[in-house]
Each structure stands twice: as structure tokens, then as C-alpha cells.
Amino acid sequence: xxxxxPIGPQHPALKEPISLRMTLEGEVIRxxxxxxxxxxxxxxxxxxEKTWLQNIYVTERICGICSHSHATCYTQGVEKLMEIEPPxxxxxxxxxxxxxxxxxxxxxxxxxxxxEAGFDTFFMYTWRDREVVMDILEMVSGNxxxxxxxxxxxxxxxxxxxxxxxxxxxxxxxxxxxxFYFKIGANEPSFxxxxxxxxxxxxxxALALCAVGPTARASDISQDVRKDDPYGMYAxxxxxxxxATSCDVLGRVVVRVKELMQSYNIIEFLLKNLPDGPVxxxxxxxxxxxxxxxxxxxxxxxxxxxIKSNGTDKPERLKVRAPTLANxxxxxxxxRNGFIADIPLIFAAIDPCICCAERAVVLVxxxxxxxxxxxxxxxxxxxxxxxxKAPLKKDAVWPF
Amino acid sequence: MLxxxxxxxxxxxxxILHLNSGACNACDIEVVAALTPRFDVExxxxxxxxxxxxxxxxxxxxxxxxxxxxxxxxxxxxxxEPKFVIAVGACAMSGCVYRGAYNIMGGLDxxxxxxxxxxxxxxxxxxxLDGVVKLxxxx
Ligand code: SF4
Numbered sequence: 001x002x003x004x005x006p007i008g009p010q011h012p013a014l015k016e017p018i019s020l021r022m023t024l025e026g027e028v029i030r031x032x033x034x035x036x037x038x039x040x041x042x043x044x045x046x047x048x049e050k051t052w053l054q055n056i057y058v059t060e061r062i063c064g065i066c067s068h069s070h071a072t073c074y075t076q077g078v079e080k081l082m083e084i085e086p087p088x089x090x091x092x093x094x095x096x097x098x099x100x101x102x103x104x105x106x107x108x109x110x111x112x113x114x115x116e117a118g119f120d121t122f123f124m125y126t127w128r129d130r131e132v133v134m135d136i137l138e139m140v141s142g143n144x145x146x147x148x149x150x151x152x153x154x155x156x157x158x159x160x161x162x163x164x165x166x167x168x169x170x171x172x173x174x175x176x177x178x179x180f181y182f183k184i185g186a187n188e189p190s191f192x193x194x195x196x197x198x199x200x201x202x203x204x205x206a207l208a209l210c211a212v213g214p215t216a217r218a219s220d221i222s223q224d225v226r227k228d229d230p231y232g233m234y235a236x237x238x239x240x241x242x243x244a245t246s247c248d249v250l251g252r253v254v255v256r257v258k259e260l261m262q263s264y265n266i267i268e269f270l271l272k273n274l275p276d277g278p279v280x281x282x283x284x285x286x287x288x289x290x291x292x293x294x295x296x297x298x299x300x301x302x303x304x305x306x307i308k309s310n311g312t313d314k315p316e317r318l319k320v321r322a323p324t325l326a327n328x329x330x331x332x333x334x335x336r337n338g339f340i341a342d343i344p345l346i347f348a349a350i351d352p353c354i355c356c357a358e359r360a361v362v363l364v365x366x367x368x369x370x371x372x373x374x375x376x377x378x379x380x381x382x383x384x385x386x387x388x389k390a391p392l393k394k395d396a397v398w399p400f
Numbered sequence: 401m402l403x404x405x406x407x408x409x410x411x412x413x414x415x416i417l418h419l420n421s422g423a424c425n426a427c428d429i430e431v432v433a434a435l436t437p438r439f440d441v442e443x444x445x446x447x448x449x450x451x452x453x454x455x456x457x458x459x460x461x462x463x464x465x466x467x468x469x470x471x472x473x474x475x476x477x478x479x480x481e482p483k484f485v486i487a488v489g490a491c492a493m494s495g496c497v498y499r500g501a502y503n504i505m506g507g508l509d510x511x512x513x514x515x516x517x518x519x520x521x522x523x524x525x526x527x528x529l530d531g532v533v534k535l536x537x538x539x
Contacts, residue, residue: 016420017468038468039422042503061497064426064522108429127436145426145522353425
């Protein structure tokens with residue numbers, strides 16, 4: 001017998017509002033349906049009312065964990081529209097913060113994965129070490145989470161030698177800790193047993209469903225925008241794309257720990273080769289009519305912003321494709337034929353950032369092809385009316 | 401006498417429910433960060449609970465999207481008396497940068513009564529801690 005279990009929008013296993021509908025047969029998941037919209041705020045529309053500069057702060061608040069990713073992706077695009085080139089030191093500092101953010105995001109994720117697997121000590125450890133990264137970020141940018149260090153044409157703050165030294169010292173500590181996590185992650189038998197083989201996503205499926213980021217890399221697809229389409233100064237930086245071949249949650253853990261190591265190397269490289277000079281150039285207020293697509297490898301995968309300008313000081317259109325959205329189709333496949341107890345683990349393994357990926361629904365009238373966005377109350381009214389007019393079903397049977 | 405014991409126990413061990421009403425996640429991770437070793441609110445008797453039926457204090461972040469409005473009211477009603485609400489972050493206070501967006505209510509107090517506001521975008525874990533302590537002080 002099949003039945004459906006709704007999970008969410010407010011649920012102990014989820015940190016963010018999302019609604020999952022699972023069709024179960026016994027304990028086995030046969031199908032999954034993901035419903036969005038609880039977190040939709042309407043940022044893309046809001047961005048059209050704000051100036052280019054104000055929008056940095058708006059895009060930053062698309063998501064709190066990868067805030068720098070969205071802000072950088074947007075700034076990169078706008079700089080291309082305005083035809084300005086930030087100075088080299090500015091670019092180095094910008095991506096220094098970007099890599100620090102990747103470190104903090106991956107440590108956070110490792111903790112969450114440990115927590116979902118029932119390994120709370122791991123959670124406490126990684127989050128304690130994450131505070132070290134947060135301290136660096138606070139020192140560099142002035143805030144723990146929304147760094148607001150980007151500006152059009154560079155960055156807003158410079159760092160000095162003392163700060164540089166502090167960051168390098170902390171890196172040593174973080175490296176040592178990450179090696180320790182790698183050892184635990186790969187050798188702790190109960191932890192490995194819990195995550196190995198859970199949430200399989202074959203290479204073919206990952207390719208067909210356009211998975212991105214660590215989810216794709218754990219399925220043995222070597223795909224990373226930093227390598228494939230280098231932006232900023234990534235063409236000069238030596239690093240490797242971390243992949244794993246096991247295609248399950250274990251592989252995703254391994255990929256992320258390996259990426260941590262790569263990020264430490266990148267940070268060290270950036271600090272050691274930090275060029276001298278100014279950190280920002282002046283940006284014009286307006287951008288010529290044009291359009292641009294900007295790509296960025298966020299901690300969760302490829303982030304795409306499409307920006308269109310119309311000659312004024314405001315964008316005409318901003319479209320955001322966050323990595324989590326690209327990973328949803330793959331998640332449904334991962335959930336299928338898994339056990340109900342694995343839902344939080346599998347779902348956490350794509351590192352979902354629900355607020356990034358929120359969408360509104362546009363209703364298309366089937367007869368006239370007219371598109372409209374309606375209010376919830378309006379929709380409810382329509383539903384009531386329809387229900388009043390609907391003919392009574394005389395031979396309806398109770399579905400049992 | 402009994403009254404005093406009840407008050408004392410309420411003060412010493414508030415159980416919290418963390419509710420995301422459309423926040424950008426930053427405030428949420430700061431709430432979780434407050435539970436981890438650096439800040440460790442558990443030493444003050446604060447326990448994070450998963451269901452509203454166990455909670456005394458609702459810690460809510462985010463500007464309240466239209467979609468989740470009804471659910472928040474439902475969750476508030478499910479929480480047993482006496483209940484307290486802490487609004488964490490500039491969003492929950494007034495809408496922050498989202499003010500003017502079409503899909504938000506612009507603040508938690510538009511939907512349910514709020515006892516304490518913690519400002520900041522995001523509010524630091526120490527500030528959240530301070531908010532909890534201030535709330536306990538009013539009991
Ligand atoms: S107050 Fe700021 S950090 Fe907190 S949820 Fe709102 S936008 Fe995000």
C-alpha cells in the first residue's frame with residue numbers, strides 16, 4: 001500500500017521552510033515531491049527598484065551562507081556591464097574572502113552532515129573550528145556573516161601585514177584540524193557505515209539531471225567553474241578539482257574535505273602573492289544598455305546571474321540561478337528507493353540553501369496563453385468559487 | 401510557594417524553538433552558532449526543541465513571507481502558555497533590505513506579538529544570548 005507523508009514546512013529535521021511530500025511503500029521512498037515558496041521574498045523584482053550599488057547589499061542577502069558568492073557574482077557582472085576593471089589587489093582580496101567563505105561553508109556543512117548522521121561530537125568540533133574562520137572574516141571585513149566587502153570596481157577594505165600573519169597562523173591550525181576530520185570521516189567505522197551507499201547518484205544521472213558543485217563532483221564529474229571558465233585571478237592560481245568516485249554521501253563528504261585543503265592552499269597563495277596598489281577604482285553611476293551572464297563557483301556549485309541594463313542607474317532585470325535549484329532534480333533521484341530515515345541525510349548532502357533557490361509561480365492561462373502572477377488570497381477566492389460551482393459527485397467513494 | 405517554584409524553573413530552563421520565516425539563513429546559522437562550544441547557551445539551561453508543543457520561547461528570524469504567514473500563526477497557537485517570542489535580526493524587526501518586496505509582511509510583529517527584539521544583520525550570537533537573558537530577566 002502506498003501512502004504520502006508530508007514533511008515540513010516547519011520540521012525538526014529541516015532548518016529552513018520547505019515542504020517535501022514523500023510517497024512511501026512501507027519504509028521505502030517511492031517518489032518525492034519538493035514544494036517551494038515558503039521562503040520566497042521577491043528579491044529579483046526588488047532589485048529592479050534599487051540602484052546598482054544598493055543591489056550589492058540586496059544580492060548579498062539572497063543567502064546568508066554564500067552571501068559573498070551572490071554579491072561577487074553580481075558585482076562581476078555589473079563591472080562587465082560598466083566596462084571597468086578592478087585593480088589586481090582588489091581582485092585578490094575579493095577572492096581571498098571568497099575562499100574563506102568556502103572554508104566556513106564547508107565546515108558548517110561537515111558539522112550538519114555529522115549531526116544528521118547522529119554524530120553530534122563531530123558537529124560541535126567543526127563548528128568550534130568554524131569560529132576561527134569567522135574571526136578571520138570579521139577581522140578582514142568587519143562582519144561575521146554579511147561581509148559587504150565588495151563594491152563596484154573592487155573591494156572596500158584593505159588588509160595589513162599583521163592581519164596577513166594572523167590569517168596564515170590560523171590556516172595552520174585549520175589545516176591540522178581538517179586532516180583530523182579527514183581521518184575521522186574516512187576511518188570512523190560507524191560514521192562511514194551510516195553514510196556509505198546512501199543517496200546514490202550515478203554519473204549518468206548526475207550528468208542528465210545537471211547536478212552541480214560537490215554533488216556532481218562526488219559522482220566523478222570533474223566540473224568546476226574556477227577551472228572550466230576561470231574568472232578573477234583563478235587562471236593564475238594552482239589548484240586541483242576534488243572529485244570522488246563513490247557517488248554517495250560518503251563521496252560528498254570526501255569531496256568537501258578535499259576542497260577545504262585546496263582552499264587553504266589558495267588562500268596561502270593569495271596572501272603570499274598579494275600585489276601592491278589600490279583596492280578599488282571609481283565606478284560610474286550608470287551602465288550602457290547591455291546584458292551579461294556571470295558565473296561563479298559558490299561552495300554549493302555553479303551560481304549564475306543574468307543582468308540586463310537599460311542605460312539608467314538601475315538594472316532592468318536580474319535573474320538568479322542558485323546552485324541548490326540545479327540540484328533539486330538530482331535530489332529526487334537520490335531519495336527514490338531510499339529509506340525514510342535517510343531523508344535528512346540525503347537532503348543535507350546537497351547542502352541545500354533553500355532561501356537561495358526560492359521561486360514564485362507564474363500561472364499561465366491554458367486557453368489564452370496569458371501569464372499572470374496572482375496573490376494567494378485571490379487564488380483562494382477563485383478556488384472557493386470554483387468549488388461552489390462544481391457539480392456534486394454522487395458516486396464518490398471513500399478511498400479505502 | 402508553588403508559584404515561586406514554577407517561576408524559578410521557567411527562568412532556569414527555557415526551551416526554545418527556532419523558526420525560520422523566510423530569513424536569509426545568516427541569522428539562522430548565528431542562532432545555531434549560539435548553541436555550539438564557543439557560545440554554548442546550553443550551559444544556561446537553554447535547549448533547542450524541535451516541536452512547538454515543547455517550547456517556551458520562539459526564536460524567529462526573517463521578514464515573514466506571505467506563504468508562511470498562516471503556518472507561523474498556527475505554530476504560535478500550538479505553543480503552550482506562557483509563551484515568549486524573540487525576533488532576531490533586522491528582518492524580523494522591520495523587513496531589513498527586503499522592505500518593499502511584494503511577498504513579505506515586513507516584520508514578525510505584523511503577525512504575532514513579540515516580546516524582545518534583537519537587532520543586527522545578522523544579529524551576533526552574543527547579542528542573541530543577551531536577548532535571551534534580558535527576556536529571562538523580565539520573568
Ligand atoms: S536580518 Fe539580515 S542576516 Fe538576518 S535574516 Fe535578515 S537579511 Fe539575513
